[in-house]
């Protein structure tokens with residue numbers, strides 16, 4: 001897990017229709033005699049927006065339909081539903097882990113955090129078995145070295161090498177009229193995705209320079225996230241249940257960036273501006289109206305979700321480093337004490353910001369089940385050019401204060417079944433697997449748990465002592481280290497079994513998850529019993 005960035009503000013200057021007096025958000029553009037917008041020629045000023053001769057973005061002046069999400073659920077009824085689509089009802093589901101009954105007061109942000117991309121799909125059961133927002137194997141953006149760049153991860157089942165296009169698995173059969181128009185736009189802009197995202201941010205920051213400080217200083221990874229979220233939302237706009245869950249998660253997750261309801265219209269304006277510029281052959285009034293309707297709905301769900309979440313959880317937690325254990329020259333186990341109770345479930349992950357790289361958030365799994373002393377541990381590997389990971393491994397020391405976002409992810413133990421757990425943990429991916437083992441131990445269920453712990457070399461099995469100690473304490477637990485050699489981690493699973501009465505959990509590098517899912521399917525474990533964090537987020541943060 002990361003997509004459209006959420007922020008921007010209308011600065012309170014928008015009029016009823018979302019247009020500002022003299023060139024606010026949607027500015028007029030030339031129309032053809034047929035009443036259709038004149039397509040912008042390549043390199044010329046986009047309709048409604050423009051560039052000067054020097055390529056500088058000029059203020060648009062085209063009023064269009066409004067994007068006016070409202071601030072609370074109270075006004076929800078006024079939101080315009082996507083034409084032909086069922087209006088997703090914003091549910092008030094709590095954050096993935098069952099949050100305790102309002103242990104926190106509504107916590108007002110006490111500093112201006114950064115909005116980042118709409119990202120981090122909440123992992124959910126997917127039809128592909130992976131715990132992913134949409135079946136696209138879902139993520140969490142751990143820092144990864146040399147992350148592969150692909151627009152939209154393939155569902156786990158389609159894993160191996162299939163660079164599933166943005167709309168893989170989505171057909172226009174039964175699609176709503178808006179969905180068809182939106183997919184048409186997405187198809188047109190896909191080849192110029194990079195330009196669209198660059199232009200989007202340029203528009204946003206030119207029109208709303210006050211929003212720039214809310215984003216990370218370096219926007220490299222940020223830029224890619226907008227389109228991903230758009231693709232995801234567009235792809236699933238008719239799948240209301242999944243879309244609503246995804247957007248609610250995004251809305252809650254954006255609280256830590258300081259995103260306010262007033263920011264959404266400005267983002268919508270920049271979005272429409274960017275699409276107008278690059279979807280030149282398919283863009284028309286009808287398409288624009290479809291995007292406005294859809295974006296308005298998206299915004300409303302996010303705003304409502306954030307407002308609901310604000311009632312019982314802080315936007316973020318401060319967490320002081322209490323220990324820093326360098327296990328190898330580039331792997332540290334970092335333990336922190338949150339400033340207030342932090343409810344989560346074993347197997348979940350959080351987003352983490354260091355004081356050295358403000359507004360850069362990375363995902364790390366909790367390396368243990370919830371503890372009575374409230375401490376949280378993370379396994380961090382410093383990856384080449386990884387800002388956050390290197391800071392955590394090489395600079396963080398006891399006393400340093402980090403920030404944590406809310407917990408996320410649904411790679412959690414299903415306590416409604418007696419099935420065994422087959423766990424594959426590769427490298428630092430062993431962290432949430434250890435948490436799952438502790439969770440089973442605490443529930444006293446004595447279900448068989450088989451852990452395959454993969455590493456490149458013996459030296460890289462940095463947590464093997466802990467895992468073997470757990471094995472000694474629990475007769476139902478079997479830990480098998482698998483060091484690269486004759487076979488890789490997923491291959492080892494085939495040598496054991498049978499696995500027909502096991503649920504599978506995978507955590508580690510994207511390639512391992514992809515081949516692991518294939519291996520598990522090969523030994524007869526159905527998709528719905530295979531869980532892992534979203535691959536999209538795993539590849540999202542390569543810094």
Ligand SMILES: NC(=O)C1=CN([C@@H]2O[C@H](COP(=O)(O)OP(=O)(O)OC[C@H]3O[C@@H](n4cnc5c(N)ncnc54)[C@H](O)[C@@H]3O)[C@@H](O)[C@H]2O)C=CC1
Pocket residue numbers: 142143144145363364365366378379380381425426427428429430431432453454455456460482483484488489490507508509510511512513515516538
């Ligand atoms: N730190 C954390 O909390 C978590 C980290 N992760 C992810 O886990 C990964 C850990 O990276 P490293 O420790 O550097 O792992 P690594 O690159 O050293 O690999 C670990 C194991 O995965 C296997 N593997 C790697 N690529 C494979 C492929 N394509 N096919 C089959 N097997 C493969 C290796 O053979 C090895 O056994 C990172 O991508 C990180 O994002 C995942 C969950 C939690």
